[in-house]
Amino acid sequence: MSESLLWYATRGAGIVSLVLLTGVVCLGILTSVRWQRRGWPRFLTAQLHQSISWLSLVFLGIHIVVAVVDPYTSLGLAAMVPFASGYRTIWLGLGAVALYLVLAIIGTSLVRGWLGHRAWRIVHWLTYAAWPIALIHGIGTGSDTSAIWAWVLNGACVIAVLAASAWRVGFADSTQTEISRALPALERD
Numbered sequence: 001m002s003e004s005l006l007w008y009a010t011r012g013a014g015i016v017s018l019v020l021l022t023g024v025v026c027l028g029i030l031t032s033v034r035w036q037r038r039g040w041p042r043f044l045t046a047q048l049h050q051s052i053s054w055l056s057l058v059f060l061g062i063h064i065v066v067a068v069v070d071p072y073t074s075l076g077l078a079a080m081v082p083f084a085s086g087y088r089t090i091w092l093g094l095g096a097v098a099l100y101l102v103l104a105i106i107g108t109s110l111v112r113g114w115l116g117h118r119a120w121r122i123v124h125w126l127t128y129a130a131w132p133i134a135l136i137h138g139i140g141t142g143s144d145t146s147a148i149w150a151w152v153l154n155g156a157c158v159i160a161v162l163a164a165s166a167w168r169v170g171f172a173d174s175t176q177t178e179i180s181r182a183l184p185a186l187e188r189d
């Protein structure tokens, strides 16, 4: 296989992984607040959240395997150990950290029943670290970072996650206010 084909495959799969992870984060936020609409039941969001997280893992696998076997960069398995690679040490190190966080998040979700809800939730909160670390890795090491389309794409991912997170915080606040308002009435009854 030609080196440039491998290079395109690494970049393409990396970008798709980031976009899918962004979707997973936003859908996770919607799932956590049990968002639903007429014609869009709750289970659909939860199902999409799970399915897209698997898909992101597939593209992440392609991204990493192709990057590791690409003879141009000769990354080797050192790239899998955070900050051990001689090639773009910091940026690749961040990619490896993001990978292990994503694996921990998905892995603990598979054994959620055994792990218990509290422990699973604590690990799941690591998503808020994994996603920006993956983004910084991509921006730091990507060959396309300065291209306009990459700015637009990275910007859209950032806006989507920031907007969903802000909405979630607002949602939690308004739910809390509703509960505080309802409590005195309930206590009276």
Ligand code: HEM
Pocket: 010, 011, 012, 014, 015, 016, 017, 018, 021, 060, 063, 064, 067, 068, 073, 075, 079, 080, 092, 095, 096, 097, 098, 099, 102, 134, 135, 137, 138, 139, 141, 142, 143, 144, 145, 150
């Ligand atoms: C959650 C984990 C990861 C995500 C979401 C991710 C995503 C990305 C993205 C979006 C890019 C930029 C592509 C471009 O604009 O050209 C990129 C580049 C790159 N990633 Fe990752 N990555 C992850 C983990 C890793 C790991 C563990 C490795 C180690 C093998 C790795 C190796 C690379 C390399 C070598 C590049 C540079 C490709 C180039 O020369 O343009 N990534 N990654």
